[in-house]
Amino acid sequence: MSLIPRQVDRIIEKFAINAEDKERAIQLAFMARAMVSATLPHSKSEDLIFERKNGNFTLTMTANRKFGLPYGSIPRMLLAWITTEAVTKKSLEINLGKSFAIFLKKFELRSGGGKRGNNTRVREQLMRLITCNISCTYYDKKKGICESDQFHITRSFKLWWNPVKTGQTGFLSNSKIVLAKDFFDELIRSPIPIDFKTINLLRQSPMQIDIYVWLTYRFSFLKNEAFIPWKLLKNQFGSDYADGNQGTRNFKKKFLQALKKVWLVYPAANVCPNEKGLMLYPSETHIKKSNK
DSSP: OOOOHHHHHHHHHHHOOOTTOHHHHTTEEEEOTHHHHSOOOSSOOSOSEEEEEETTEEEEEEOOTTTOOOOSHHHHHHHHHHHHHHHHHOOSEEEOOSSHHHHHHTTTOOOOOSTTSHHHHHHHHHHHHHTOEEEEEEEETTTTEEEEEEEESEEEEEOOBOOGGGTOOOBOTTOEEEEOHHHHHHHHHSOEEEEHHHHHHTTTOHHHHHHHHHHHHHTTTOOSOEEEEHHHHHHHHOTTSOSSHHHHHHHHHHHHHHHHHHHHHOTTOOEEEOSSEEEEOOOOOSSOOOOO
16 A cells, blocks of 8 residues: 555655755655665676565566666666655656756766767666566565565656757657556655765766665664675675675675775765675664654
């Protein structure tokens, strides 16, 4: 069951950053909880099905054959923006703006054409994201429990691009996406408060973004220390790495490199890595609750 508007308002108010600091306040954003428990692909794949596990939870993404699976930092930023728009405006319909340049400014990206330009990269990842199908499954064989939510991200969308022959790839006005009702309900049921400014600072690495969002979420409710083995962390964050001990060692190295960058923007995260895994100690969540 989805939240009523007043409940959503209380969520925003509860985590709102001090309104007197306007530059900081507008960076309050949200991420879909399902994408925190298990993360999106880090790199490009020709496969049309992607799976990532976190304990008994499995995230499965099925791509539209025409566009492929979303990957990298851009769809994470797009998903955070879409979630924030849905939570704050309480609407399934999300307008993308009057021009592509204006849309890119939301992500502190400059408009640029060409195969590797921001226009092309963001447009491609947006299409990959909003056309895929998602399955979130919880399966506990010992307890005999199996639960699953399956949904499309969008019910419909209208994206108008300037003709290719003009050498531009920007939006024309009135471009919009309409979220699927079940996905919208999932977004506003339990959104994870994050700092969009921090997401932008970490956008050179999708793993850095994933670690930041995950720690922010975990520390919002962690009361006692928790230990997570490297193997489980690899299942959650690093399915791109090979199975076996060497694959786990390679993942551990990359994870620790990314964690060092996350510590720079989230020094309050009390995390202690060791040979066997990661120890989490109760810490302040990155988005502090308002005193109001």
